[in-house]
Amino acid sequence: MKNRLAVVRTLKALDRALAPFRDKGESVALVPTMGALHAGHLALVRHARRKADRVVxxxxxxxxxxxxxxDFSSYPRRLAADVDALAGENVDLVWAPDAAVMYPDGFATRIAPEGPALAGLEDKFRPHFFGGVATVVAKLFGQVRPDVAVFGQKDYQQLKVVTRLAADLDLRVAVVGMPTVREKDGLALSSRNQYLSAEERARAPALHRVLAGCAEKIAAGRPIKGVMESARKALTRDGFAVDYVEARHAETLAPVKSRKDGPIRLLVAAKLGTTRLIDNLAV
Structure with a gap:
C-alpha cells in the first residue's frame, strides 16, 4: 500500500516538515525535478534513498x-500523478512551490555560471539555460539544505555545472550523478519523448546507437575528428537536425583531439521534428 505523502507548497511549510528530520540528526537527500516523472526519475529517487535517511x-x-x-507553457505538468508515483518509493516529502514562491515580486538576483557552463555545448544553443538552472538549484539547496543531491547523467553538462556551483559557493552538499536510464532500444528516458510522433520515436534510438559506435571506434584508436564528422553525417541521414555531436574531456568539457587528452565523454543534441533530444556516453 502506498504511503500518504506530504506535499508542501510554501517555505514555512517546508521548514516545518524538515524540522523533525533535523532534530533527529537525520541526513537528507534531494532529487530536483520538473515533474512529468518517468522511470529515470524514480531510479534517482531509489538511489537517493540509499544515500540518506530522508528523501525530498x-x-x-x-x-x-x-x-x-x-516549450515552457506546454511542458507537461501532472503533479497528482507524480505524487502518486512517488508515494510508492518511500519518499518523505515533496516540495512543490509555484513561481510566486520561487521568484517573488522584487526578485533581482541571478547566478551567472562559467567554467563548464560556457563549454560551447548546450550554452551555445540555449545561452539563457544554465543561468536559470544555477539560480534555481542554488535556491533549492538553500531551501532544503540537503546533505546529498542526486541528478541524472543524461543532462551531463548540467551535472557538471551544478557540481561546480556547489563547490564554488560552499553549499555543503554532495552532488551525485546517476547513469542514464534507457528504453530497451537505447533511447534515453526523457519527459520530452512524449512529444515524438510514432515515426520519430522509431528513429530516435539512432542517437544512442551512433554514439555507441563512436565510442567503440575511438576506443579502438580511430582519429576523433573523423569519427565525429562521420557521426554528424550519419545522424543527418537518419533525419536528425544536429546541434552538436562532440567529444569532450569528461570532467572539464574542454575539446579533445585524442584519447591522450584525458577521459572522454561524447555528447549530442539534435532535433527530430520539433523535439530536441540530448544524450551522452563515456568512451
Missing part, C-alpha cells in the same frame, strides 16, 4: 531556464 523530491517547472521560443 522537488517538483518545479523553472521558467528562468526556458527561452521565449521554448
Amino acid at each position: 523530491v522537488s517538483i518545479f517547472v523553472n521558467p528562468t531556464q526556458f527561452a521565449p521560443t521554448e
Whole structure:
C-alpha cells in the first residue's frame, strides 16, 4: 500500500516538515525535478534513498531556464500523478512551490555560471539555460539544505555545472550523478519523448546507437575528428537536425583531439521534428 505523502507548497511549510528530520540528526537527500516523472526519475529517487535517511523530491517547472521560443507553457505538468508515483518509493516529502514562491515580486538576483557552463555545448544553443538552472538549484539547496543531491547523467553538462556551483559557493552538499536510464532500444528516458510522433520515436534510438559506435571506434584508436564528422553525417541521414555531436574531456568539457587528452565523454543534441533530444556516453 502506498504511503500518504506530504506535499508542501510554501517555505514555512517546508521548514516545518524538515524540522523533525533535523532534530533527529537525520541526513537528507534531494532529487530536483520538473515533474512529468518517468522511470529515470524514480531510479534517482531509489538511489537517493540509499544515500540518506530522508528523501525530498522537488517538483518545479523553472521558467528562468526556458527561452521565449521554448516549450515552457506546454511542458507537461501532472503533479497528482507524480505524487502518486512517488508515494510508492518511500519518499518523505515533496516540495512543490509555484513561481510566486520561487521568484517573488522584487526578485533581482541571478547566478551567472562559467567554467563548464560556457563549454560551447548546450550554452551555445540555449545561452539563457544554465543561468536559470544555477539560480534555481542554488535556491533549492538553500531551501532544503540537503546533505546529498542526486541528478541524472543524461543532462551531463548540467551535472557538471551544478557540481561546480556547489563547490564554488560552499553549499555543503554532495552532488551525485546517476547513469542514464534507457528504453530497451537505447533511447534515453526523457519527459520530452512524449512529444515524438510514432515515426520519430522509431528513429530516435539512432542517437544512442551512433554514439555507441563512436565510442567503440575511438576506443579502438580511430582519429576523433573523423569519427565525429562521420557521426554528424550519419545522424543527418537518419533525419536528425544536429546541434552538436562532440567529444569532450569528461570532467572539464574542454575539446579533445585524442584519447591522450584525458577521459572522454561524447555528447549530442539534435532535433527530430520539433523535439530536441540530448544524450551522452563515456568512451
